[in-house]
Amino acid sequence: MSIGGAVDSRSPSFHAVPVTDKPRTIRALLAATTPWLASRGVDGARTDAEILIAHALGLRRLDLYLDLDRPLDDDELAKARALVARRGKREPVAYLVGTRELWGLAFEVTPDVLVPRPETEHLIELALARLPVDVEGAVVDACTGSGCVAVALLHERPGLRVIATDVSNAACSVALRNGERHGVDDRLDVRLGDLLAPCADLKDVLAVVANPPYVREDERPSLAPELGFEPALALFGEGDDALGHHRRLLAQARPLVRPGGFLACEIGAEQGQHVCALPHEGFGDAIVSNDLAGRPRVACWPRT
Numbered sequence: 001m002s003i004g005g006a007v008d009s010r011s012p013s014f015h016a017v018p019v020t021d022k023p024r025t026i027r028a029l030l031a032a033t034t035p036w037l038a039s040r041g042v043d044g045a046r047t048d049a050e051i052l053i054a055h056a057l058g059l060r061r062l063d064l065y066l067d068l069d070r071p072l073d074d075d076e077l078a079k080a081r082a083l084v085a086r087r088g089k090r091e092p093v094a095y096l097v098g099t100r101e102l103w104g105l106a107f108e109v110t111p112d113v114l115v116p117r118p119e120t121e122h123l124i125e126l127a128l129a130r131l132p133v134d135v136e137g138a139v140v141d142a143c144t145g146s147g148c149v150a151v152a153l154l155h156e157r158p159g160l161r162v163i164a165t166d167v168s169n170a171a172c173s174v175a176l177r178n179g180e181r182h183g184v185d186d187r188l189d190v191r192l193g194d195l196l197a198p199c200a201d202l203k204d205v206l207a208v209v210a211n212p213p214y215v216r217e218d219e220r221p222s223l224a225p226e227l228g229f230e231p232a233l234a235l236f237g238e239g240d241d242a243l244g245h246h247r248r249l250l251a252q253a254r255p256l257v258r259p260g261g262f263l264a265c266e267i268g269a270e271q272g273q274h275v276c277a278l279p280h281e282g283f284g285d286a287i288v289s290n291d292l293a294g295r296p297r298v299a300c301w302p303r304t
């Protein structure tokens with residue numbers, strides 16, 4: 001859209017990119033795309049430009065730099081522009097390229113699942129620290145989404161079985177495919193249902209781990225536009241404090257987890273004090289672990 005002859009900066013159309021001549025090489029396309037994405041408020045515009053252009057051309061990011069003056073044909077240009085235009089509307093890169101890496105593993109990601117976040121590696125790390133390398137037994141991953149936590153644990157602990165639950169049928173399918181993708185599907189049992197309800201047949205599990213939704217509804221207006229593309233079911237917690245899932249997990253996990261086991265949940269950076277006050281019958285006091293910036297990220301309750 002044009003206002004008084006000027007390009008309207010709110011227009012998401014990538015065709016508003018200020019290039020009269022089409023950028024005919026990788027170098028020129030990168031040079032045009034980076035400031036355009038930055039002008040749309042995209043953090044890390046250069047990185048995103050590289051990822052999207054490489055994806056459109058079927059190349060690795062590094063390959064772009066090995067052939068910067070490679071000419072681009074109309075099809076390649078159209079493909080790259082379509083992806084960049086969507087990123088300009090703040091669609092997450094992971095949905096545009098269909099994968100996201102966590103714990104050094106590439107996971108399939110669709111708009112049905114949360115994009116795995118680096119902070120979830122703290123949950124994986126904490127669980128692994130409490131599960132010896134030669135551990136044998138079962139762990140439940142509630143709220144599995146893409147299955148990234150379940151698959152990472154299975155990848156690191158060959159004697160483990162994981163029962164993963166999610167209320168979203170579509171998320172369960174993605175989790176199953178990620179299990180297959182990483183060759184751990186024979187030890188991954190994905191079950192559709194609310195928190196630990198699908199696990200009524202289990203007892204003596206080593207642990208329950210979960211990254212439940214924990215964003216408060218009143219935070220919605222201040223969230224980055226990217227989060228508007230992610231499933232609300234994956235983001236917003238229950239109740240005013242958004243800790244309803246954590247509360248219910250604490251109540252449901254007791255009969256499932258063997259004494260000496262644990263429940264570990266990811267939490268929001270401002271929720272450290274609140275989780276410590278949650279009722280935890282059958283479990284010891286919460287041990288809250290911080291990230292490198294000193295923000296609380298995981299709460300762990302040892303089963304007494």
Ligand SMILES: C[S@@+](CC[C@H](N)C(=O)[O-])C[C@H]1O[C@@H](n2cnc3c(N)ncnc32)[C@H](O)[C@@H]1O
Pocket residue numbers: 113114115116117120142143144145146147148149165166167168171193194195211212213214233234235
């Ligand atoms: C924050 S995402 C976490 C996904 C994945 N574990 C990760 O760490 O990236 C939360 C997931 O919980 C699921 N979920 C929401 N409410 C649930 C419930 N009551 N029972 C089971 N899963 C639920 C959502 O569908 C979503 O996939």
